[in-house]
Every structure is written in C-alpha cells, then in structure tokens.
Amino acid sequence: MARALSARGFDLAMQGPGSDPPRVSISDATILWQGVDDPAARARALEGGAQDVVGPWMHEGEAVARIIRLARDDQPRLRVGDLLFHLVDRQVERAGRAIPLLAREYALLLHLARRPGEAVSRDALLRAVWRLEFDPGTNSVEVHMSRLRAKIDRGYDWPLLRTVKGRGYALCPAGDGALSGA
Incomplete structure (x- = not known):
C-alpha cells in the first residue's frame, strides 16, 4: 500500500509496511526507511543504488532535510x-542572474514560457492567469507586462517579451525569433 507524505511543500510517495524496506520516491531518487540504526545494512542499501537512508534513529529535522535536498537536486x-x-x-533566472517575481508575474511569465514564440492574446491571459472568463475592463495585463519587461529585459542585449500588435504578447527566446499565432 502506498501513502502520500508532504514535507515542506514537497509531495512524496511512500510505499507502505508491506514493502521491504519502505521506500520514499522523488522522481528517480530512492530514499530507504530503516527501522533501526544498522550501519552495515545502510551501506548495502547505498551500494545498491539508494540515494539516502533515513530512519527513526535520526532527528526528524535531519530526515526531512535529507529528503528535501534530494528533491531540490x-x-x-x-x-x-x-x-x-x-x-x-x-x-x-536570466543569464544566471536571479529575477525576483511576484506570484502573478511568475504565473504570467510561465504561461508565456510554455508557448515560446507564440502570440498569446490578452483574453487568453486573463483566462489562464487571472482565471477570468470575461474582460474586467482593467489594464492589469498591460501593467503586469510592463513590470515583467522591467525585470526580465532591462539590461540585456535583446528583449524576450514582445507585444505582437493585434495578437497579444509573446516570449521569444531569440533576438529575432519568428512568432506564431494563438
């Protein structure tokens, strides 16, 4: 039986007591749960391909930190x-430099990033990012795009964010990348 765990924002799947030994899986990483502190068994598990071994013999904070480290890697x-x-x-990040974004700015930029070079209309952005099925008559999209341009494009040789007249906005990875319609 499998059960889900959540540790500091990471969702983990743990095989239940029927598995020997219980395992926590994060993507391709395997973390074994060892019921008692047995260094020889721990060494065999690590030699056998486990990325880490945790158990009740260690402080709970250390076990969680080890799992999160593997998830981040x-x-x-x-x-x-x-x-x-x-x-x-x-x-x-852009060119290795961290760019702090607000939650809505991140969602807007990510929506465009999942469609590189594609013009996305204002209405489509309102539906996808703001979850609105109607136009509220505000300039929220334009204001957010302006803020994103200041954060993403200022100080670089070419802009990534483009306004496509009559079609919307696009994130173009190359300086003169071709745009597709949305």
Missing part, C-alpha cells in the same frame, strides 16, 4: 533562451 526546470525557471521553487 532533481528539480524540474524549464529553459527558454537564457531564461531559466526552477519549477518547484518558483524561481526565475
């Missing part, structure tokens, strides 16, 4: 040109 990422998204931590 295998964190999914998305790259668009020189823009890098750390999807678990919700962090963004």
Whole structure:
C-alpha cells in the first residue's frame, strides 16, 4: 500500500509496511526507511543504488532535510533562451542572474514560457492567469507586462517579451525569433 507524505511543500510517495524496506520516491531518487540504526545494512542499501537512508534513529529535522535536498537536486526546470525557471521553487533566472517575481508575474511569465514564440492574446491571459472568463475592463495585463519587461529585459542585449500588435504578447527566446499565432 502506498501513502502520500508532504514535507515542506514537497509531495512524496511512500510505499507502505508491506514493502521491504519502505521506500520514499522523488522522481528517480530512492530514499530507504530503516527501522533501526544498522550501519552495515545502510551501506548495502547505498551500494545498491539508494540515494539516502533515513530512519527513526535520526532527528526528524535531519530526515526531512535529507529528503528535501534530494528533491531540490532533481528539480524540474524549464529553459527558454537564457531564461531559466526552477519549477518547484518558483524561481526565475536570466543569464544566471536571479529575477525576483511576484506570484502573478511568475504565473504570467510561465504561461508565456510554455508557448515560446507564440502570440498569446490578452483574453487568453486573463483566462489562464487571472482565471477570468470575461474582460474586467482593467489594464492589469498591460501593467503586469510592463513590470515583467522591467525585470526580465532591462539590461540585456535583446528583449524576450514582445507585444505582437493585434495578437497579444509573446516570449521569444531569440533576438529575432519568428512568432506564431494563438
């Protein structure tokens, strides 16, 4: 039987008591649960491919920290040109420089990043990012795009964020990348 665990924002799947020994899996990482402190068994598990071994013999904080370390090492990422998204931590870098974003800015930029070079309409952004099925008549999209441009494009040789007249906004990974319709 499998059960789900959550540790500081990471969802983990743990095989139940029927498995020998119980395992916590994060993506391709395997962490074994050892019921008693047995250094020889721990060494065999590590030699056999386990990334770590945890158990009740260690402080709970240490076990959680070991699991989180492995989860962060295998964190999914998305790259668009020189823009890098750390999807678990919700962090963004451009050319290795961290770019602090508010939650809505991150969601808006990520939505565009999942469609590189594609023009996304204002209405589509309102539906996807703001979860609105109608146009509220505000300039929220434009204001957020302006803030993103200041954070993402200022100080770089070419802008990634583009306004496509009559079609919407696009995140273009190359300086003169071709745009597709949405």
